[in-house]
Amino acid sequence: MADLHYDHPRLAKLYDLDSGWSEDRDFYLNLAGDAPQEILDLGCGTGLICNQYTKNGHQVIGLDPSAGMLDIARKSHFGKQIKWVKSFSQDFNLNQTFDLIIMTGHAFQVLLTDEDVLNVFRRVKTHLKSNGIFTFESRNPQIDWVSRWNHSYELNLEGETIKVTRRVISHQDELMVFEHEYIFEDETLVSKSHLRFMPKQKIAKLYSQANLALKTFIGDWTGGAFDPTTSQEMIFKLTMH
Helix, strand or coil, rough: CCCHHHHHHHHHHCCCHHHHCCHHHHHHHHCCCCCCCCCEEECCCHHHHHHHHCCCHHHCEEEEEHHHHHHHHHCCCCHCEEEEEEECCCCCCCCCEEEEEEECCCHHHCCHHHHHHHHHHHHHHHCCCEEEEEEEECCCCCHHHHHHHEEEEEEECEEEEEEEEEEEEEEEEEEEEEEEEEEEEEEECCCCCCCCCCCHHHHHHHHHHHEEEEEEEEEEECCCCCCCCCCCEEEEEEECC
16 A cells, blocks of 8 residues: 555655655666667656656656556656556556666665565566666665654745654564654644665565576665665666576
8 A cells, every 4th residue: 555645645746845856866867878768667656757768768657556646747747658557566567578677766665575576576577678677776774774764854835835754663673664744734644654674685585586687786876886884775787587
């Protein structure tokens, strides 16, 4: 089930303000290169990167389980040129293969069970071209995320200031439970979320079971090597075996 901040229409409008363009988006955008590619964006949200791919001449499908996010995506600048699919990444079937499949914005971490992760890898394998690439990232579980997670900030939308507080409820083993509190002028909304912080070895075991192979593994958006004690990101590029 989608978190409230993905599916509630009012919170969906805040998504790009809270998670807008950043260096990770540049990294994913540059993966496609200049030649036209067929691209699938898993967990596409409001279609931010889908629009940029389309602007650059690529053929794009954006897939997301959130109706609220997809409603915004369809109204985006290139929204009518992009095919939008409402589906979870664990069970989609598009009868098409792709040069590039991406899963950005730490969407991989909302896959809370080994079965979910394995099903995504299997779906990806079915939809990759023989020389295709699947790229995604997950936060390094060796970092003390709890100490970095709790914070408050403000967002401004259409002249209104919204106060946002993010706080950890629990963090046990690989699972973190936390909430966002959004204080609007006329109401307060609270969205509860779950993220899984999987170690690299467990991720590798599951993509190997799906007959995917590691092409490259890096620790930051500039292509730097992964350091298990300091790198915040684990960035995977997978190919067909």
